[in-house]
Amino acid sequence: MADLEVRVHEKRFGEAIILRELAFSARRGEFLALVGPSGVGKSTLLNLIGGLDTHFEGSIHWNGAPLYRRGQSPERLGMMFQEPRLMPWLSALDNIRLVLTDPATEGARARALLREVGLGHALDTWPNQLSGGMQRRVALARAFAVAPRLLLMDEPFVSLDMPTGNRLRESLLELWQRDRPLVLFVTHDLREALALADRVLFLSAPPARILLDYRVPMERPRHLEGSAIAALQEQLFARHPDLLSGALEPPDDSPP
Numbered sequence: 001m002a003d004l005e006v007r008v009h010e011k012r013f014g015e016a017i018i019l020r021e022l023a024f025s026a027r028r029g030e031f032l033a034l035v036g037p038s039g040v041g042k043s044t045l046l047n048l049i050g051g052l053d054t055h056f057e058g059s060i061h062w063n064g065a066p067l068y069r070r071g072q073s074p075e076r077l078g079m080m081f082q083e084p085r086l087m088p089w090l091s092a093l094d095n096i097r098l099v100l101t102d103p104a105t106e107g108a109r110a111r112a113l114l115r116e117v118g119l120g121h122a123l124d125t126w127p128n129q130l131s132g133g134m135q136r137r138v139a140l141a142r143a144f145a146v147a148p149r150l151l152l153m154d155e156p157f158v159s160l161d162m163p164t165g166n167r168l169r170e171s172l173l174e175l176w177q178r179d180r181p182l183v184l185f186v187t188h189d190l191r192e193a194l195a196l197a198d199r200v201l202f203l204s205a206p207p208a209r210i211l212l213d214y215r216v217p218m219e220r221p222r223h224l225e226g227s228a229i230a231a232l233q234e235q236l237f238a239r240h241p242d243l244l245s246g247a248l249e250p251p252d253d254s255p256p
């Protein structure tokens with residue numbers, strides 16, 4: 001049985017219908033990527049699933065019950081956005097402690113997580129003294145701090161250089177493989193989706209629905225810049241030409 005059941009009949013902003021008859025399900029432990037062109041509704045969908053926006057027709061269930069009910073605390077949920085959203089007046093360590101609730105263990109847990117993401121040397125550093133990549137590492141550690149069952153990630157590694165992004169992707173996979181939350185990872189980069197995910201959900205042109213639910217036929221570790229991912233991407237576009245018109249811009253190296 002699926003742990004997460006998403007059924008969005010319709011989501012509008014005013015007159016504009018953003019999502020329509022968009023449905024999918026997933027199990028705890030899976031890693032799903034959501035891909036689609038800019039402005040199609042990926043963040044909107046994550047916001048519905050995360051309970052940040054409750055104005056839509058449809059339902060979102062976790063283990064057969066509504067994920068959000070008025071007055072009830074949600075399932076353990078982690079979120080990571082494009083911007084690290086760290087508290088500038090708190091050290092890296094205290095940014096993690098902030099989301100933990102057990103004073104007896106929070107210091108040790110926060111320290112262990114920061115070490116795991118390679119920031120053991122920067123526990124007491126302020127966010128403005130950390131590079132963009134290091135700030136994302138703190139945000140990644142914070143997202144895992146609550147041991148989420150469901151982790152929503154909205155283009156968390158966008159606009160990082162490739163080596164920094166690759167190190168963060170590696171850290172993410174290590175943490176995911178250890179804790180096995182269900183990850184929903186939004187990206188507009190198909191290679192990133194294919195390098196990370198078990199399944200890639202392609203969103204159609206607006207109003208968005210799921211155009212293709214694709215299981216990635218490749219063992220890990222995978223290399224985002226490797227020839228196997230490039231070949232898989234080519235194969236996908238050859239088999240599903242509708243993805244190019246509906247879901248994605250052509251890959252960088254394809255003819256205009």
Ligand SMILES: Nc1ncnc2c1ncn2[C@@H]1O[C@H](COP(=O)(O)OP(=O)(O)OP(=O)(O)O)[C@@H](O)[C@H]1O
Pocket residue numbers: 013018036037038039040041042043044045188
């Ligand atoms: N609060 C809002 N009010 C009105 N329209 C909105 C609001 N938020 C988003 N939209 C519109 O909904 C559509 C989907 O936006 P959304 O941010 O979900 O797209 P996206 O696929 O995440 O884009 P990107 O990849 O550029 O982040 C866009 O046309 C956007 O302008």
